[in-house]
Amino acid sequence: MLRTGTRHAPRRRGDSGLWLAAGAVALSLAALIALLFVLLQQSARPFLPAAVAELRWQGAAGPQQALAAIVREDADELIARASEWQRRGGAYLRIARADLLERTFPPDALALRLADGRELYLRGDAHALAALPSAAGLALPGMPAELPLRRGELVEILAPNQLGPGGRLRVATQRAWAFVSGSPGGDSGSAGLLPALVGTVVLVLLMSVLVMPLGVLVALWLHEYAGRGALAQLLRAAVANLAGVPSVIYGLFGLVLFVHGLGAGLDALFHADALPSPTWGTGGLLWSALTLALLTLPVVVIAVEEGLARVPAGLRQGALALGATRAEMLWRVVLPVARPALLTALILAVARAAGEVAPLMLVGAVKYAPALPLDGEFPYLHLSKQFMHLGHSVYDLALTGADAQRDLGEAHAAALLLLIVVVALNAAAIVVRNRLRERSRELSA
Amino acid sequence: MSVPASTYPATPLALRFAQRARLRARRERWARRGLAAAAALLGLLVMAMPLFLLASANAGGGWRDLLLPLLAGSIKAAFYALLVAIPLGLGSAIWCARFAAPPLRRLLKPLFEVFEAVPAVVLGLIAALVLAPWLARQVLALAVFLALLPLTLAACGSAWQRLASPAWRRRMQGRESWLLIPPILLLAGLALQLGVWLGGGAVGALLRPATPWNGLVIGLMLGLAVMPTVFTLAEEALFGVPVELASAAQALGATRWQALWRLVLPVAAPGVLAAVLLGFSRALGETMIVLMASGNTPLLEASPLSGLRSIAANLALEAPEAAGGSAHFGQLLYSALLLFVLCLVLNTLAEMVRARLRRRLAGL
Amino acid sequence: MSRLRLAGADGLQPMPGGLLDGLELALQARALSLHYAERRVLDQISLSVPRRRITALIGPSGCGKSSLLRCFNRLNDEIADCRMDGEVQVLGVDAYAADVSVPDLRRRVGMVFQKPNPFPQSVGENVAFGLRLAGLRSRLELDDRVETALRAAGLWDEVRDRLDDSALRLSAGQQQRLVIARALAVEPEVLLMDEPASMLDPISTLRLEELMVALRERYSVLLVTHNMQQAARVADYTAYMQDGRVLEFDTTDRIFTNPRLRGTEDYITGKL
Incomplete structure (x- = not known):
């Protein structure tokens, strides 16, 4: 009687509950890891420099074109941010996949950041721009004449399409540190913790x-x-x-x-x-x-x-x-x-x-x-x-x-x-x- | 060995003790009074909390229209949370307390403690911004995943029993949970594919939620938030049952699972029940997850695919704006009183049930 | 001044047969019963402990020896559900009278426990603990008194260079002598020792026994021990306890060579 139990040990028919319990642990751990992963991934997003693309798409009034940073994209649509000449958060583009005609990533695309958090996307030479004296006015193709800018107003000059993984990481770290140690700027919501x-x-x-x-x-x-x-x-x-x-x-x-x-x-x-x-x-x-x-x-x-x-x-x-x-x-x-x-x-x-x-x-x-x-x-x-x-x-x-x-x-x-x-x-x-x-x-x- | 004569006559020290006796006695009295005063202050605060709720709470005429949907919302959120928390928390507790290899248990316990410490606002954020929009399109995949999960686990188990060599089985004894992570991930991928595949049909339409911020999202995230509470208490109860009880049953031919199900679990049942009650109480009172991810619409619907508004979230939303002493504020206090009493009853019940477990274990 | 008076005219009846005639008494228990909750631990005990002698308490485990010991410095007060009836006199004064200061009583009746319990402080601070309670501040006097106590406990030569080390680093035997030094520092008149050598190795035990004999000149010692040879070696008087009662009390010689009771003999010879 006592020995039969041990002899037939390999065929334990009643043990599927045990596997359910083991599965509960595995699932809990997976959930914890997934939560951490999502949090890491989502919090890295605003700091990693986005690629800047030249987009051409079919708008309501015919084909349109803009230089914009790709914010997110999925199977149905693409969200991009064009130059924020007016205010922060005011230049998002939402383009359905079906309407997208062309997308290229010009290597000379620049992402310029202003002190108030606005970002501008233009084409030009990052090094030449950075070398300008701070009082010098900017003259880049695509700038509206009525909104003149000086070099000194720019806090960050990036050529995101030229950055390798290491460069992107470095930029992200700098931005994250600035975010943690910075103060919020006025009405733009927040830019610092x-x-x-x-x-x-x-x-x-x-x-x-x-x-x-x-x-x-x-x-x-x-x-x-x-x-x-x-x-x-x-x-x-x-x-x-x-x-x-x-x-x-x-x-x-x-x-x-x-x-x-x-x-x-x-x-x-x-x-x-x-x-x-x-x-x-x-x-x-x-x-x-x-x-x-x-x-x-x-x-x-x-x-x-x-x-x-x-x-x-x-x-x-x-x-x-x-x-x-x-x-x-x-x-x-x-x-x-x-x-x-x-x-x-x-x-x-x-x-x-x-x-x-x-x-x-x-x-x-x-x-x-x-x-x-x-x-x-x-x-x-x-x-x-x-x-x-x-x-x-x-x-x-x-x-x-x-x-x-x-x-x-x-x-x-x-x-x-x-x-x-x-x-x-x-x-x-x-x-x-x-x-x-x-x-x-x-x-x- | 000789005792050197004391360099001081006996009296000075005794005299000094005598001189200080009154000072020391006075200090002792004041220490006692001070501590009692601190305890009395705490007691007063404890009493004050329900009393002020009782004194100024006022349901007004809004019981049916205002409070009932909130109460229903709280209970709905907590109920769906328990549907997630009980299988996960209890299953993990059973595994961790009775079957896991000791090193694995030493790893898992603090891991769940860390899980318990994750701030609710973080979970609420992920629920509201990541989980909800994603789940709105993947309800079907989730249903498929949940339906196939037990089958997959059981199948993996029996496959392992049959196919793995005895040496491997022995090596992985108590660590089988690691083996299950790849199949679970595979199943998740498969379910996602099936969800896309079946999603266009009539079933997909039926399972489309009215809003991304609904009971399902709340159930999942609140369930995860409450799960460590259930785990910790249930694990404690199950671990306290003497090993001899189970090994005696196994010696008589019961499998490990049978020994647990027929002997260990019934003995630890009060502790497990207390874990569930406290989990329920926590889920009722949890604010941030529900506030951020439930849509906050006061509906009287039990469906997991519709939104809800709970008492706690309602308090956080409305109390800062309500003027003190107004009828609106009175109603808020009334709802708080309701929540307070509910949690109090659940906590007290849990404490009573736990005391019973302690007596039972002391008898073993 | 202290509320305790020295042994006076209200001394109790001496023990059987004029055994303690002419001796002052340090401790006396009369009709002493003790209950932990519902369990009776001591049953109508009467015992006298003479001054400046070593009295040993022997008897099987659980017979109430330690509980009796703790009646004399009122350490049983700390145990909830503990009830005591009867009379206890310490140095001629009722130890349980309403106006007795318990801290002062405990200062006069030092105690050494079975397990060495040095505080997790330095060696010097351990010995100075009781002195600080008396309000002693002067470094010079503290050092002096610490040295005296350590010498009295026969530990000075071993720790004179380690006074600032943690007391937990001493060996068990040294710790036990440190604890004795700590008790001696406050100049008690009685020492209660609760199986002080039971956790020690034979050499430490031997040193401890030598110390006890030396202490006998100035202190009244009540010693609980499991070790028959120890009782025979150091004690002047021995009491045999069983089931919460003192069955026999006599000079150590007579207890060990010619016990009156069968039970005592069985226990001493190891049959019980």
């Missing part, structure tokens, strides 16, 4: 400063003083439940409690002369940080409590047996040993907060804030001001951008940056936590 990046970092730092003390204190009370009393169990259950409350509800709570409540009260007290335009009674940096602090409080409490539980009992008893009071034991022995756990809690909270967008839509992040929340002007950190946020920029660029083709690519780039930040933080938390586990094993071994 720096304010959003700074806004995110400042927000997250402020949130950490708010959440860590309270979270650690609550965890200490729960784990060290409250024991298993009914009150502690109630609070513990509440914290566990708080962790499952949707983030948008925190946003609403922040809106009512901080913006409508505290903020309006502060305005009535201290800024009555500025009313009805609100100073504190509107979404801002401080309210957002407080809301995120509330949101991450359960994360911190749970992680710190877990860390406290890992401190070997022998160390606690050793300290107590020497005559230390409970507070002295906690301060001198337990907290130093649990320091990596505090770090883990902080990183987890930051990772959670950095990726959270929904509550910020209610309490303070905006599409376009001209000033950074942090600057050289007193009081340096502007707590009441609205600010830009990386995650919010992703949402904003994706759904409300003026120049769809560019903004969508930039939305993906912003998303990629956000993803890198959040995943790096989480990876750090995982590494620290694993170290911590090893250490606590060593301490108790």
Whole structure:
């Protein structure tokens, strides 16, 4: 009886479920890889220099011709961008495949970029153009006479059709760096993530400063003083439940409690002369940080409590047996040993907060804030001001951008940056936590 | 060995302890009070959240016209998300906890944790801008892919059992999931071709979505977002079941799968149920994916090919514009209360069910 | 001043047959019962521990030796669901009276655990831990007292150059003596030792035993041990415990050569 099972092992008829489970893992991994691939591919698009083609097509009023950058093409149609003489995003061409008569890629095609983000496509010699003094006027075939340009107005001169793969990559890297470290330029939507990046970092730092003390204190009370009393169990259950409350509800709570409540009260007290335009009674940096602090409080409490539980009992008893009071034991022995756990809690909270967008839509992040929340002007950190946020920029660029083709690519780039930040933080938390586990094993071994 | 005489008489140290005793006792009292105050503050905040919702929520007359479609939208989104998350998350959990080779498990666990950390706005972006326009033309291909997937997996499995040499089978034991990636990719390619091929006919017309931003897209992406939650909790529950239980069954002639299905899964069932409940709760509350990729049209339709508007997305859209204290704001708060209570009930249920699993495992 | 008074006129009845006549008592338990949740660990224990002697507690595993030890410095207070009845006197004062300061009690009753538990700090900081609690700041006095304690624990010569090293890098035997030095630094009057040698190799054990004998001159030691030879070598008095009760208490010589009870004899000779 026992042996038949093993003898017939090769013919396991009931095992197809096992393969379904294995397939689920494979499919999940494939989905993860596909997501990353799509994100990488999409975010590279706005930075890779597009080929510039001489297009001839059948328009409504007869054949037309233009020099344009190919933005995207599929089986049915082709989207190209012609020279933006008027405004950014205003010169897209949408040509059905059937209407396309001719397409050539002249090697002397130039892509010129202006400081305001507009691009012009002309023909000429890139080196000669680059060598001109900045005051010199440009004279290239195809330029409208009523829109004169000087060399100094150009920020980038490329001959994209002559670039090899290495050159394209170099240009893309330069552009991507300029995008990450640049500021948005006026009404053109966006051309830089720096304010959003700074806004995110400042927000997250402020949130950490708010959440860590309270979270650690609550965890200490729960784990060290409250024991298993009914009150502690109630609070513990509440914290566990708080962790499952949707983030948008925190946003609403922040809106009512901080913006409508505290903020309006502060305005009535201290800024009555500025009313009805609100100073504190509107979404801002401080309210957002407080809301995120509330949101991450359960994360911190749970992680710190877990860390406290890992401190070997022998160390606690050793300290107590020497005559230390409970507070002295906690301060001198337990907290130093649990320091990596505090770090883990902080990183987890930051990772959670950095990726959270929904509550910020209610309490303070905006599409376009001209000033950074942090600057050289007193009081340096502007707590009441609205600010830009990386995650919010992703949402904003994706759904409300003026120049769809560019903004969508930039939305993906912003998303990629956000993803890198959040995943790096989480990876750090995982590494620290694993170290911590090893250490606590060593301490108790 | 001799004990050197102490260089200090015994009293000074004892005296110093005595002098500090009151200070130390006072510090201890203040530490205790401070910590209790922090806990009380947290307790107050916890209480405040449902109370303010209760106090100012006001359905007005808009229950049927406004709130019902939103509630239906939330439930529809979460339901389709679970249809994706349960097979993927649970299947992966079963594989990872019971069958995967230890090195593979050590790789998979953090990988799923990273997956869980991907910000929702990133997934929403891809859902709205890449997945939705693409899927609008490929519903048929997706249907073909999903229909053929279990068959393909099972066929690959039995082919491997029959054709691979025992040495190879042993070498790949616990790593079979890698073997399945090429067939899955092949199947995906095939499905795309079939989709194009069949797409022109009547079936294609039937499966053409009303809008690219629909329940199907939400189901797929929200499902992927929730899947790691389901995975983590279910994996924990399944991994906690003692190995002896399964090996005893296998010794009696059960296959690996039978041992899992008849013995391990029933024992771990409460944990798996908790995983599903928490996944449902997360899907209900998830905002950004639904906001970006659902079209945000308040419809009362169950079809996966039509759009929806969920409570959470509605809050994110309307709350910033609504004036505090207005009837509109009251309605928003009412919808938030609804969402809050739903999530609370689901979380509490999950916690209760998990406590049951813990008791059951402690008994084993 | 400390709320603990020295042994006074309220001393309890001595143990059987005038065994401890004329000796001051360090620790006394009377009708002491202890429950962990519903489980009774100690059952109506009465025991007296003389000053400046080594008293050994022996008995089978789980008989409540360690639990009894922890009653004397109130470490059982830390365990939830732990209930104690009866009376415990430390240096003549009721240790469980309402006005007793627990930290001060624990300072006077030092404890050494089965597993060496140095704090993850430097060797010097470990010894200075208790001194800092007393508010000692002067580097000179701290160094002086640390050296004295380390000398008293017979560790000074081994660690004099490694005072700033992590205490976790010491060997197990050194760690255990470091922990003893840490306890001695705060000038306790009683030392509770809970199987201090059970994790040590024979040479470290030997050194520890020599140390205990040396400590006997100034401290009252209550030693829990599993090792019969150890009890026979170092202890002046020995108590035999079984199932939460002290069955026999006598001089070590008599316990080992001529026990009154069959159970004690069986345990000592390894039959139990």
